[in-house]
Amino acid sequence: MKKMSRKVMCTVMAGILAVSLSACGSSGNNGNNSKEGASSPKASTPAASKAASKENITITFQNIYPDQTDPKYGMIRKIVAQYEAEHSNVKIELDSLNTDQQKLKLKTQAASKEVPDITIVNPAAQMQPFIDADLFAPLNEMLGKNGLKDTFQEGILDYYTFNDNVYALPDGNNIALIYYNKAMFAQAGVKVPTTFEEMVEVVKQLKAKGIQPMAIGEKDSWTGSFLFMNVLLRTNGGPGFLKDVVDGKKTFEDPAFTEAVDAFQSLVQAGAFQEGATSFDYNAGENLFKTGKAAMYFMGSWATGGIETSSVGEKGEVGVFKFPTVGGKGNPDEFMLAPGSAFAVSKDSKHLDETLDFLNYFMLNYPKEAFAVKGAVGVAQKVDGDFKAAGYSDMAMEVLGMFKGVKGGDLAFDNTMNPGTAQVHLSSIQNLFVAKKDAAEVAKEHQKGYEENKE
């Protein structure tokens, strides 16, 4: 009898354990489902009928404005709150991530076809794989509503257009330029260089006075590549080098490329960049300039807002100049162009109409709100308003002036070439910061990487 009851007890206990475990398991599943619900609203409104116009819906808005000190953080929330107030049945859920995390998350989501209703993509070549996989909804029709299309600057939407369909709307349109610290330049007695050779000379003079000439965050290898590509834009005597490579008209072993490598190396070898540059990430590099520890900083005009509000910016010490000619070649009015990250809409969104309606509203309000928070330098849309009167700094006005003189240019390497080739390029350029290389060797490395990754 005793034995019997023990046996029964055992089985019962085992049963309880198994049940409780499987209960845990299923509650875990529920947890997953609700999480999925956050990224794709299909699960969040399971019972509601699709036809009902006043059904409660949630739109997931993945974005790259997680930084509370960034004016855009408050701006996006303001527009969302306005929209929610006007549309009581719609809830916009913000999924704010930093740039790298967002790229990774989107790729993972795309692999399982669970793209959020609105997400962020980068232009041209970086968008291509998503377009090939047919993940985004075309936005042509939506652009026609409320005159949204006319708010965008001319030509900017081309970078997001595939087969005559616009698939994403950019939040910015930037150019690359060099910021410099006027006080440090005065201290070393140097003038703004008008040629690349003068710039190398300025670097040497600053260095002689114990001033760190340039700052860069080369751990994020695109920063060095961006600068290198600007040198190449000059040595090639104009834009289109990479396109010529893709079209088979040129190879990386073209003299324009090796000249660019040599010029770039002369800058590195002159000691332009801070020691240990390859272990500085983007923010750490930029902070050197912002805190007055470096005299020059090459970056896209998106950095203007941040530099304006930094300690050197507030003292009014910062000026800007165009990237100079290299070896007498190139036109300073041709810039590295950086059409910004852009908002795309998932094709499989359960609330496609509402999502498109919201994005239309968002983009219509974007330039106005950006202008109000002094974030309108480098916006992809036309901005109404007097920048000077609104209190934009002299530096910001100078940058705005540069925009007016833009006569074309090139996109960054990773916006032009496929990801595989881009990675070969990025690490090859990063290597130039730590080792002196033969230009022909660098060219060969590029050509090999390009051919291996060609599809």
Place this chain on the structure above:
Amino acid sequence: MNILKVSRWTIAAFVLPCLLLYVCLVFVPITVSIYSGMLDWNGIGVSKFIGFANYNKMFTNDAIFWPTVGRTLLLAGFSMLVQLPIALFVAILISRYVRRPSFLVSSYFLPVILSVVVIGQLWKTIYNPASMGGMINQLLIKLGLDSWTHSWLTEPKVAIYSIIIVALWQYLGYHILIQFTGIQNIPADIYEAAKIDGAEGFQADRYITLPMIVPIFKISVVLSFIGSLQSFDLIMVMTGGGPAHTTDVISSHMYNMSFLSMKYGYGSAIASFLVVVCLAATMLVNLLFNRLDKRFS
């Protein structure tokens, strides 16, 4: 089984939930990733089955792959041959000379519970060039050893060692804790008996502590080896694999390929390789220690 006096069904009922969980979370993903390794796939679009081409390329035609394997093994080697003996030595010292060891052991353990990101940033500032306030370089300059200063994290030849040192430092406390616990569990009467026979101090360690701690030491070895093979976070925080891949290890190469170069299939092939190496290494370590066990018992 009958000694347990429960039916097979009961045993099955107990084992089943865990088994299911294990199969779903371990075996299924591994199988999937071995299969993905045979695809030409960017992770988003259409995939194409290409058999073993990825594996073939990995072994024969990838200039980055074998150096990353070398660096991974280097890390594992340092971990096992430098870190573990130090940990054992410290554990022996603590258990012999320290009255209330828990405080010391906890302090050594502290870096283990710190986030890797915190540790990475901390050591990055320690390794910084002197002009940026790096502690090591400033110390060297103060000592008049200017020629010894390096840009620790960015010179291709020294960068990987700089990272290895941090990794060893971080997990030293972990292994001290494991081995210290092992030593504590050795019955005191054995030492007392040895004392009567005239064996004291390091002699006692040689003939009592070392043989008796072998099973615990084995755990340390397996953990440190597998941990080294999988090292990833510290490298991403400190150098991101740079400059120009000179600090990349297998797992960071896998990440670069899968997510940055968007060769998801190729990345999966590297992942499968990593799994196989981990399994093989565990088996090897087990085999070695079984022999050791036999020798001592």
